[in-house]
Amino acid sequence: xxxxxxxxxxxxxxxxxxxxxxxxxxxxxxxxxxxxxxxxxxxxxxxxxxxxxxxxxxxxxxxxxxxxxxxxxxxxxxxxxxxxxxxxxxxxxxxxxxxxxxxxxxxxxxxxxxxxxxxxxxxxxxxxxxxxxxxxxxxxxxxxxxxxxxxxxxxxxxxxxxxxxxxxxxxxxxxxxxxxxxxxxxxxxxxxxxxxxxxxxxxxxxxxxxxxxxxxxxxxxxxxxxxxxxxxxxxxxxxxxxxxxxxxxxxxxxxxxxxxxxxxxxxxxxxxxxxxxxxxxxxxxxxxxxxxxxxxxxxxxxxxxxxxxxxxx
Amino acid sequence: xxxxxxxxxxxxxxxxxxxxxxxxxxxxxxxxxxxxxxxxxxxxxxxxxxxxxxxxxxxxxxxxxxxxxxxxxxxxxxxxxxxxxxxxxxxxxxxxxxxxxxxxxxxxxxxxxxxxxxxxxxxxxxxxxxxxxxxxxxxxxxxxxxxxxxxxxxxxxxxxxxxxxxxxxxxxxxxxxxxxxxxxxxxxxxxxxxxxxxxxxxxxxxxxxxxxxxxxxxxxxxxxxxxxxxxxxxxxxxxxxxxxxxxxxxxxxxxxxxxxxxxxxxxxxxxxxxxxxxxxxxxxxxxxxxxxxxxxxxxxxxxxxxxxxxxxxxxxxxxxxxxxxxxxxxxxxxxxxxxxxxxxxxxxxxxxxxxxxxxxxxxxxxxxxxxxxxxxxxxxxxxxxxxxxxxxxxxxxxxxxxxxxxxxxxxxxxxxxxxxxxxxxxxxxxxxxxxxxxxxxxxxxxxxxxxxxxxx
Numbered sequence: 175x176x177x178x179x180x181x182x183x184x185x186x187x188x189x190x191x192x193x194x195x196x197x198x199x200x201x202x203x204x205x206x207x208x209x210x211x212x213x214x215x216x217x218x219x220x221x222x223x224x225x226x227x228x229x230x231x232x233x234x235x236x237x238x239x240x241x242x243x244x245x246x247x248x249x250x251x252x253x254x255x256x257x258x259x260x261x262x263x264x265x266x267x268x269x270x271x272x273x274x275x276x277x278x279x280x281x282x283x284x285x286x287x288x289x290x291x292x293x294x295x296x297x298x299x300x301x302x303x304x305x306x307x308x309x310x311x312x313x314x315x316x317x318x319x320x321x322x323x324x325x326x327x328x329x330x331x332x333x334x335x336x337x338x339x340x341x342x343x344x345x346x347x348x349x350x351x352x353x354x355x356x357x358x359x360x361x362x363x364x365x366x367x368x369x370x371x372x373x374x375x376x377x378x379x380x381x382x383x384x385x386x387x388x389x390x391x392x393x394x395x396x397x398x399x400x401x402x403x404x405x406x407x408x409x410x411x412x413x414x415x416x417x418x419x420x421x422x423x424x425x426x427x428x429x430x431x432x433x434x435x436x437x438x439x440x441x442x443x444x445x446x447x448x449x450x451x452x453x454x455x456x457x458x459x460x461x462x463x464x465x466x467x468x469x470x471x472x473x474x475x476x477x478x479x480x481x482x483x484x485x486x487x
Numbered sequence: 488x489x490x491x492x493x494x495x496x497x498x499x500x501x502x503x504x505x506x507x508x509x510x511x512x513x514x515x516x517x518x519x520x521x522x523x524x525x526x527x528x529x530x531x532x533x534x535x536x537x538x539x540x541x542x543x544x545x546x547x548x549x550x551x552x553x554x555x556x557x558x559x560x561x562x563x564x565x566x567x568x569x570x571x572x573x574x575x576x577x578x579x580x581x582x583x584x585x586x587x588x589x590x591x592x593x594x595x596x597x598x599x600x601x602x603x604x605x606x607x608x609x610x611x612x613x614x615x616x617x618x619x620x621x622x623x624x625x626x627x628x629x630x631x632x633x634x635x636x637x638x639x640x641x642x643x644x645x646x647x648x649x650x651x652x653x654x655x656x657x658x659x660x661x662x663x664x665x666x667x668x669x670x671x672x673x674x675x676x677x678x679x680x681x682x683x684x685x686x687x688x689x690x691x692x693x694x695x696x697x698x699x700x701x702x703x704x705x706x707x708x709x710x711x712x713x714x715x716x717x718x719x720x721x722x723x724x725x726x727x728x729x730x731x732x733x734x735x736x737x738x739x740x741x742x743x744x745x746x747x748x749x750x751x752x753x754x755x756x757x758x759x760x761x762x763x764x765x766x767x768x769x770x771x772x773x774x775x776x777x778x779x780x781x782x783x784x785x786x787x788x789x790x791x792x793x794x795x796x797x798x799x800x801x802x803x804x805x806x807x808x809x810x811x812x813x814x815x816x817x818x819x820x821x822x823x824x825x826x827x828x829x830x831x832x833x834x835x836x837x838x839x840x841x842x843x844x845x846x847x848x849x850x851x852x853x854x855x856x857x858x859x860x861x862x863x864x865x866x867x868x869x870x871x872x873x874x875x876x877x878x879x880x881x882x883x884x885x886x887x888x889x890x891x892x893x894x895x896x897x898x899x900x901x902x903x904x905x906x907x908x909x910x911x912x913x914x915x916x917x918x919x920x921x922x923x924x925x926x927x928x929x930x931x932x933x934x935x936x937x938x939x940x941x942x943x
Binding site: 220328403405406448449451452453454455456458459462463467468471472475476479480 | 549581659
């Protein structure tokens with residue numbers, strides 16, 4: 175499978191183009207989060223690639239979410255396209271103007287309307303627009319942002335973590351989660367609610383050949399890569415696995431013979447924070463080389479600094 | 488196929504090309520600062536690094552090391568793929584200057600008081616980017632105009648930590664400079680970066696060169712102000728002159744004179760000081776008419792031990808001065824450039840190596856061109872040549888080779904014409920020919936003074 179998975183235009187280029195396009199040059203408004211938000215910082219953090227990998231690994235554990243992706247998306251034909259469009263969505267809803275964020279959300283919701291069917295693993299019917307599934311995907315994403323930043327990025331204070339989870343309910347609502355408190359069926363709005371959510375949802379999670387496929391794909395080193403890079407690649411993949419909650423690692427069987435060939439080898443020494451950051455820094459240097467990335471980053475920095483001056487913390 | 492990763496590796500390939508392709512990033516470094524216009528100025532100030540944490544975020548996680556690798560493995564101008572220029576160039580552009588407050592805090596920590604108190608006048612806006620630091624203008628209490636190089640706070644620790652990740656650096660270097668022995672290159676990288684982070688070492692080197700060229704008719708090295716220099720702050724006389732790009736627009740005879748000064752400076756340093764200033768990139772020169780060149784930045788100086796140059800001299804003697812191919816081959820073997828008994832005919836060895844000596848093989852004027860410097864660079868990295876399997880560059884000479892390439896590239900860009908052999912014969916200590924040009928004549932009093940100083 176992996177031999178055919180990468181299409182022609184690179185994830186790097188598409189991700190970079192999406193980032194550059196997501197940051198308006200002359201913004202009409204600050205979007206749904208704004209330069210003073212924790213969200214802006216987390217989504218631009220050096221640890222973001224680990225957060226992305228972790229997020230996908232986590233999200234795949236819900237059989238209905240997995241079935242929707244498996245039966246409706248062409249990720250196997252063109253995973254780079256799938257990832258890049260997900261990245262573009264996240265970046266646009268994060269840094270874009272409100273109109274751009276709404277338009278992106280509207281497109282995704284229209285696609286979701288058609289994504290429904292029956293999961294072959296559990297036999298249950300599913301619909302991508304089901305708020306329960308939207309919350310699952312949302313929670314996996316938010317939790318991953320926090321976990322990756324804590325381990326490998328610029329750590330947030332407990333208050334900032336809560337603020338991030340609360341801010342991100344706006345993203346959940348854009349995606350179609352009904353507004354309202356967590357108790358009323360809305361998205362979790364604090365770290366405590368996020369933890370409670372995972373506690374509650376765990377019995378519905380499962381692994382299957384599809385989740386194994388995804389993990390193999392996400393963590394495996396695709397053929398044709400310069401062998402010098404294999405170590406760096408492994409470090410990144412291992413970091414994503416380490417950052418998963420223990421129960422998720424156990425479900426995948428990472429670190430045991432069951433997941434042989436995927437994830438860290440049993441008994442291997444996990445990479446330290448500095449080592450992971452060095453690999454992330456290398457990736458970031460290459461990313462910065464893509465057209466428009468540096469300028470977009472400077473636009474964000476300028477706005478964030480301006481916001482800081484206006485609202486001294 | 489395998490696109491995301493391939494893209495990464497293409498990026499690295501690009502970096503490899505950039506690495507060979509010259510430390511353009513270094514030459515471009517002042518760009519961010521020099522850009523005129525109020526808006527640019529504003530942008531610059533707004534993006535400035537304000538804390539040591541900003542420094543770590545921007546130059547840590549390998550980025551500072553990457554820039555250094557690019558700079559060290561550099562020095563050829565031609566054939567750089569546009570994406571390659573982009574990656575290193577962007578990386579450099581991504582480093583904003585320190586805010587006035589952050590720079591002032593370094594001065595205070597190093598010199599014991601705020602810059603306005605240490606100096607009679609202090610310009611809070613940097614005039615140039617130095618690698619890992621920036622340069623401010625100031626006037627000392629004695630009224631001397633000086634350039635004050637201020638290091639980014641915490642950068643030494645950050646880079647040292649990243650250099651500790653030998654396996655990642657090894658991977659990078661294997662891709663960046665496959666021709667070279669990675670282990671010794673890492674060693675060299677550590678050594679050089681360590682030196683460069685310690686401004687006291689640099690000041691010591693600059694003093695050595697300044698003393699040697701004191702009184703030289705055309706080559707100048709700014710003097711260090713000892714009492715205002717520490718490991719993180721280095722103060723030297725402020726030098727004036729045109730930048731490389733400006734000088735390129737001058738009449739050819741002016742460019743030839745400037746090139747002659749650069750050539751004399753480089754090889755007199757090598758043979759008379761046993762030292763090579765390891766950073767021959769265009770940003771390190773300031774030019775004035777009449778061949779006056781001020782040499783800046785002694786952060787990368789290679790010192791040779793007694794006898795270490797002998798093998799190189801022996802190779803010049805056997806190939807250039809008496810043309811004895813077998814003896815040349817033996818000299819290469821003795822110097823570890825060539826494996827003894829390699830199954831390559833001597834005539835092929837000579838044919839391959841001659842290009843490197845082309846400019847000094849014959850007397851008479853010769854014009855350096857970018858085509859020539861590119862050809863030299865290409866041959867240097869030509870792994871398809873059968874000789875490549877048996878040839879290597881022993882560690883002490885790696886930097887010589889690189890500096891040679893850098894020098895050729897610069898002279899090539901200047902399109903400089905001179906009797907390089909004639910100049911070399913003046914300088915070669917085992918020849919010491921009489922002056923071959925007016926500049927050589929003008930060097931006489933300086934040489935006499937040098938001899939006098941040596942005798943004392």
